[in-house]
Amino acid sequence: MCIIGAAMVKIVIDMPDLYDTNEAAQILGIGYATVYRWIKAGKLIPVRVDKRTLIPKSEIERLKKEKNNQVAED
DSSP states (O other), X not given: OOOTTSSOOOOOOOGGGEEEHHXXXXXXXXXXXXXXXXXXXXXXXXXXXXXXXXXXXXXXXXXXXXXXXXXXXX
């Protein structure tokens, strides 16, 4: 939902579609530190809520698809 004419935009996110960095690492089969390296490199786009770094389900699905495409090409 976007409020026209105001300085604030309200975004509604369904929390079951977000994973913390530990969950994301486990799902992707990578280490916790790799999640943060990928975020820093721009390979993984996080959502930051307060002081938490969360990974959208759509990002995990995108990375899993990319990984599957690379395996299929090899």
